[in-house]
Amino acid sequence: MIDLWYTENHQEDTRFSIKVKEHLHSEKSPFQQIDFFESDTFGRFFTLDGLMMVTQKDEFIYHDMITHIPMAVNPSIKRVLIIGGGDGGTAREILRYNHIEKVDMVEIDERVVRLCQQYLPQTACQLDQDPRLTLYFEDGLKFVQEANDEIYDLILVDSTDPIGPGEGLFTYDFYNNCKRVLSDAGILINQHESPYYESYAHEMKRAHSKIKATFPIAKVYQFHMPTYPSGHWLFGFASKKYDPLADLQKEAWMNFGLRTRYYNTDLHMGAFMLPTYVKESLENA
Amino acid sequence: MIDLWYTENHQEDTRFSIKVKEHLHSEKSPFQQIDFFESDTFGRFFTLDGLMMVTQKDEFIYHDMITHIPMAVNPSIKRVLIIGGGDGGTAREILRYNHIEKVDMVEIDERVVRLCQQYLPQTACQLDQDPRLTLYFEDGLKFVQEANDEIYDLILVDSTDPIGPGEGLFTYDFYNNCKRVLSDAGILINQHESPYYESYAHEMKRAHSKIKATFPIAKVYQFHMPTYPSGHWLFGFASKKYDPLADLQKEAWMNFGLRTRYYNTDLHMGAFMLPTYVKESLENA
Structure with missing residues (x-):
């Protein structure tokens, strides 16, 4: 063999x-x-x-953590923009909320979507099923530059690392446009790299310094993602007015009745409790 | 090269x-x-x-999490038993508390200690320095079987996996003797394997089912340990009366003035907030 x-x-x-x-x-x-x-x-x-x-084994971790954290802070989110996320897992999770009205998903590479539809239906299952979802095969940076003001309640940046096609999604230009197209209640979640290996920690700090210069509230939360380098991975939570802990709506989220394998509202709190070396690294970013 | x-x-x-x-x-x-x-x-x-x-890069994570969690729940701990931990990192951390009176460390393999003293002074530095520490080169199971009742406030089981020399440290016999030699205020922390890969999750469940049958309070907490399988690792917290969250003594711990790179009292709370699949797996153990 x-x-x-x-x-x-x-x-x-x-x-x-x-x-x-x-x-x-x-x-x-x-x-x-x-x-x-x-x-x-x-x-x-x-x-x-x-x-x-x-x-297939651990995509539920990443997709739970990118979607349910913001939905539990602002359960009234109705208009969502996904940047990247060509595998469809982020769209699948967000579309589980029946009250969501519209999801625009902007993936630069149509081939990723088409191949995931063929080989990974577990994540891609909703990409041609749900009429609330519109797919755009465009550059995410260009898309937000051209979008109207305040038309989204939530932006989920499900991107690759800041090298190659994902690079523009780690710039001031991108974050400023995200802020502009978000409503007053808007939340931005972004793929925030990892604190452990030096090269990733460097990108984590660069992203955080830009986001905290752009948004009044900018926090970082962690999860266990065993197939990513070090298994210690982060998302950023940025918003104009919502604090991810003080404004957590535990009961409202539980009333959605969604079954999740990783996320729960206790873990929500815990995910923002960072190790000292990570906190310090972000504070000095 | x-x-x-x-x-x-x-x-x-x-x-x-x-x-x-x-x-x-x-x-x-x-x-x-x-x-x-x-x-x-x-x-x-x-x-x-x-x-x-x-x-050398990440031993601080493991050693912070095995020692500071129980010390922040019962800051009056004075008499400590370490089982295993031949590298000395657990002893080093616990001996940073000046009020600790006695630490007995029982390592089955003297060669691990001697070689760590030679090659890993970063962890082994206190093993021949601190008069409060007594080293025993014995089997940990046998040691607790022969120890007197209620002579320790804390037992830290810093063991290998339950295959080979560590096997006896995952038995009812061992846990029952731990309970017996612990004072009324006693806490047992044990190396609790990992929830992610099936073979480790199996051992995690076996250990938990025995510990919760032995101690009135038995919880599990998690941390990021990138050099262990999956990077998602667990310790068990068992005690006769202390709950690791309700009884956390934040201020008392902070008053010790210890500088830690991983542990902090917010992370302490967060570490017990487990993903749903881990919670369910432990509940069904």
């Missing part, structure tokens, strides 16, 4: 490897290298430019 | 690898295979039977 391993270098001298049962698909889109794999422990997974994006 | 990598199989089909600058030491003790390595990202690290124990 063939002995095939996928390996990601988490640092130059640190590697994470998964034995591959089948290399299902490989192609170079205009934006990036896209690969789909089949494995035992993680089920199907896909990578962009060789970096792990989504596995 | 030689291309040398240390690899741990986190599952049969999942590997974590670190590039090794130098294989400093390798020996087979009467109990296990012991190896010390030098690396760039993690500094020095050592393994037992090929499994990662301690790295």
Whole structure:
């Protein structure tokens, strides 16, 4: 039997490897290298430019944490913009809220969406199902530059790292436009890298310093994402008026009656309680 | 230059690898295979039977979380028993509390202690320095079986996995004896494995079902330990009367004036807020 391993270098001298049962698909889109794999422990997974994006085993962690945190702070959110998130998991989770009226999803690479529809229906299942969702295959930075003022209540930035196609989503220009297109009650959640390995911690600090210069409220929360470098991953929570802890609406969220495998309203509080070295690193950013 | 990598199989089909600058030491003790390595990202690290124990980069996380959680719940703890912990990091942290009167440390394998003193002074620094500490090179299970009633306020089980020398530390016999030798105010902290990979989750559940059958209060808390399988690791908190959240003594702990890089009293609360799938897995254990 063939002995095939996928390996990601988490640092130059640190590697994470998964034995591959089948290399299902490989192609170079205009934006990036896209690969789909089949494995035992993680089920199907896909990578962009060789970096792990989504596995069947733990995508629920990432998608729970990007969507339910803001929905529990402002349960009245109705108009949502997703930037990136081509696998569809973020859209799937947010569309579970029946009162959401409109979701615009802006993914730069149509091939990611089409391939996830083919190979990862677990995450992509809602992408051609729900009439509230509109897909735009465009650059996210350009999209927010051209969008009208105050037309969204929530922006979810489900992006790759700030190298390659995701780069523009870590700029002042992008964050300022997010602020402009968000309503007064608006919340921005962004992929915030990781505090552990130096190269990721550097990007975490850069992102945080820009977001806290843009939004009156800018916090960071953590979760366990075992297939990402170090397994210690962060999202940013920024808003014009809502504090993610003081304004948490526990009962309102529980009344939605959503079953979640990672998120719960106690964990919501806990996720914002950061280790001292992470807090200090963000304060000095 | 030689291309040398240390690899741990986190599952049969999942590997974590670190590039090794130098294989400093390798020996087979009467109990296990012991190896010390030098690396760039993690500094020095050592393994037992090929499994990662301690790295210079992130040992502070593990040692903060095993010691400061119980000390912040009962700041009057004076008599401590450490089972395992041959690297010395747990002893080092607990001995930072000046009011601690006595620490007995029971490590089955003297070679681990001697080699850590030679290669890992960062963790082993207090093992021959502090007169309050007594080292016993014995089996931890046998030690608690023979110890007198109610002579400790805190037991810290800093053990390997429940295979090999650590096996006896995951039994009813051990937990019952821990309960017996603990004072009425006593707390037991134990290495509680991980919820993510199935084989570790299985051991997590086995340990929890025994501990909750033994102690009136039995909770579990989590932390980010990137060099352990999945990076999502747990300790158990068991006691006769203290609840780790309701009885947290924030101010008393802060008055100790200890500088910690991972632990803080907010994180203390957050660490007990578990993901839904972990909570359910423990409830059904």
